[in-house]
Every structure is written in structure tokens, then in C-alpha cells.
Amino acid sequence: MEIITINYPLQGLEDKGPIRPKTLAIGHFDGVHKGHQSVIRRAVDVARAEGLEAAVMTFHPHPKEVLGRGSEYTTCLTPLEDKLERFRSLRVDIVYVVTFNLTFAAVSPAAFVDEMLRPLQVKRAVVGFDFSFGAKGAGRAETLRELAGSDMKVDIIEPLMMDGDKVSSTLVREALAGGRPETAEQLLGVPFSLRGTVVKGEGRGRTIGYPTANIQLAGAYVTPRLGVYAVMAELSDGERYSGVLNVGVKPTFHDSLPMPVMEVHLFDYEGDLYGSTVRISFISFLRSEKKFASVQELIEQIGADALKARSVLSAFK
Incomplete structure (x- = not known):
């Protein structure tokens, strides 16, 4: 082309x-x-x-x-x-x-x-x-x-009509803002995805047993509803991994952040992703972001999120 x-x-x-x-x-x-x-x-x-x-x-x-x-x-x-x-x-x-x-x-x-x-x-x-x-x-x-x-x-x-509505970019944006990636996928024909580079973050995920890759977006993408998602990630070498992603302001650790950040934990991945390109596809919204009373409470919730995400993404293996 x-x-x-x-x-x-x-x-x-x-x-x-x-x-x-x-x-x-x-x-x-x-x-x-x-x-x-x-x-x-x-x-x-x-x-x-x-x-x-x-x-x-x-x-x-x-x-x-x-x-x-x-x-x-x-x-x-x-x-x-x-x-x-x-x-x-x-x-x-x-x-x-x-x-x-x-x-x-x-x-x-x-x-x-x-x-x-x-x-x-x-x-x-x-x-x-x-x-x-x-x-x-x-x-x-x-x-x-x-x-x-x-x-x-x-x-x-x-x-083109779908469920009585005209398929449009606005409708896709509304679906993402509402935490409905499945609807966005129906409108797009493929899951909504974004691309970025893995950069160093705060390193906190590794200390609590869930190492995360901090994604610096490659463009001015629409930000989906803040919260936790089951996602698929494609690495620059073509390998695909399921995972769980948080897009938000990390209220358990920060009173406020100037803008949302995206951190993804890839299941069964071992290696160093820093500097590599990754494409994240949003499959399902799991829950809203919230502030936890303790780090231990957060760890337990991440474990539950990971189990739910694995179940949702089992069909994508």
C-alpha cells in the first residue's frame, strides 16, 4: 500500500x-x-x-x-x-x-x-x-x-444500523466512555486497541507480586472509562499474552495524578519489556478503579481481578 x-x-x-x-x-x-x-x-x-x-x-x-x-x-x-x-x-x-x-x-x-x-x-x-x-x-x-x-x-x-442506532465514531466513543468494550468491538469489527512503548514506572507492582508494564501511548488515543480491564497484548515479536490492565490515577497511592496512566500485568510472561512496543486490545471491563484501605486489600483484589480476567480471556488462547 x-x-x-x-x-x-x-x-x-x-x-x-x-x-x-x-x-x-x-x-x-x-x-x-x-x-x-x-x-x-x-x-x-x-x-x-x-x-x-x-x-x-x-x-x-x-x-x-x-x-x-x-x-x-x-x-x-x-x-x-x-x-x-x-x-x-x-x-x-x-x-x-x-x-x-x-x-x-x-x-x-x-x-x-x-x-x-x-x-x-x-x-x-x-x-x-x-x-x-x-x-x-x-x-x-x-x-x-x-x-x-x-x-x-x-x-x-x-x-449501517446496529440495534437501531447508526454505527458511528461517536457511538464507539460512548461505548468506551461507558466501560463497554464489547459494544465497541461490535461497532469496530475488532477489539478497540491502542499502541505504546513500555517505560519505567514506579516499580511498585513487582514488590506486591504483580509486575506491571507502564504504557506510554504512541498517539492521542481516546481514554476508555477508568478502571480494570481484561486485555490481550501483542508484543513487537508477534507473541500474544492475556492480562489485566488498570487505567486510572492509582488512588490507593496518590491523592491525585495529572492524567490517567495505563499499567498492564501480563499473565505467564517472563522477561524485560522496557523500551518495547506493545498493542493492547480491550476485551472486557472488570470493575471501576477504587481507593483501598490497605496495600494488602489491593493485592487481594488484584488476585481476584486476575482470576476473573483469565476466565474471560480463556477463549483467546
Whole structure:
């Protein structure tokens, strides 16, 4: 899969080789949930059937972050690197990452079509029913179809519904905020996961019999509900381990921490993880974080958490 970062106005694309006719799925695609997947799969299927390149256009950073519309968009379900991994798994040939800045935000819908899509040789654009584009979101999916004319087909994908709700990034965020990773997995098609590097923490876990890896996140991920989770961890060598993770402020040992930390105890792992990359997949919420009256009480609770997590994760072995 080829990844090309582009800016408005387009320039320098001749250095990337000949531009070939393509289908293009367009959207931000945070989370690459099942609704997004239906858009991308349509573009890929058409490309394969018609002998075209299968492409995706996404925007970075999130338009709402640049335009200051909503603090929740300072965090992501899938930071760019994770999003690209998901595109690759969907058999996309090429990804255009458009730098979203105030200059691009001021581009009219017509200029977006004539100065971005046509030079990229887009023969078929695929968008979701709620797609918007151009300055102040003036362009809608039907607008794109009108502007495309006869030389560019536009497929508008209807919403994907689940239990009466439209599958959306917002719904995934709500599930994670509510401590419902199973629901998030149903919406995403895979467990919600995050990636990070193991760094030195306080070292307290080893002294109480449950050594933990302190995770420094590789991106501005959405933070799930604070508490204890049954998780699966994939190490940089591809090995997978089940475990129990706490995301929180460790109230038994601290009156307050400036931000939540993530610590994972991997079952049956022996070795040194410092400096290594790990991907954590959230499988099940076990309990809320709480302050314990003593360290011994905490140790007993961790033991109970570990037993419950092993039971929940037995199917993932």
C-alpha cells in the first residue's frame, strides 16, 4: 500500500510516478468502524471489478480539531498510523493523507472536485450518506454527485444500523466512555486497541507480586472509562499474552495524578519489556478503579481481578 501526503494546492505529484485512474473512498474514518468499512469496501470492490486503483483519501489532523469544534477531537480512536494499518487490511492500494489546515478548510466544494479529485484521476468516488466537504461544510454527498458530472461516478453509501442506532465514531466513543468494550468491538469489527512503548514506572507492582508494564501511548488515543480491564497484548515479536490492565490515577497511592496512566500485568510472561512496543486490545471491563484501605486489600483484589480476567480471556488462547 502506497501512502502519499498531499497539500492544497496539489503540487509535486509528478514525482510519485504516473497517476492512474482510480476509485476513491473519501472521509476522515476515525476508528475505521463497520460503517467506514462499507464505504472503503465498495471502493475496493469496484476497483477490482473495473481494473482501477483502489484508493482512500483521509484528512489529518481531524477537521474539527483544526476548526476548534469539539474538544473530543483532540483524541482519536485510531491515530494516523493505526488508521493506515486498518486501510492496509482492507486491501487498499493507495492512501492520500490530505493535510487539513485553514487553507484547505477554505476550499470551495467545486474547487475540491476540480483541483483535487480530477487531477488524481478519480473515476468513481465513494462517500458515506453524511459526507460533507468544502468551506464551512457547504458540500454534501449529493453536491459531490452534481459537481462530478458525467465523467466521475459517485456512490453514496447508506448508514449501517446496529440495534437501531447508526454505527458511528461517536457511538464507539460512548461505548468506551461507558466501560463497554464489547459494544465497541461490535461497532469496530475488532477489539478497540491502542499502541505504546513500555517505560519505567514506579516499580511498585513487582514488590506486591504483580509486575506491571507502564504504557506510554504512541498517539492521542481516546481514554476508555477508568478502571480494570481484561486485555490481550501483542508484543513487537508477534507473541500474544492475556492480562489485566488498570487505567486510572492509582488512588490507593496518590491523592491525585495529572492524567490517567495505563499499567498492564501480563499473565505467564517472563522477561524485560522496557523500551518495547506493545498493542493492547480491550476485551472486557472488570470493575471501576477504587481507593483501598490497605496495600494488602489491593493485592487481594488484584488476585481476584486476575482470576476473573483469565476466565474471560480463556477463549483467546
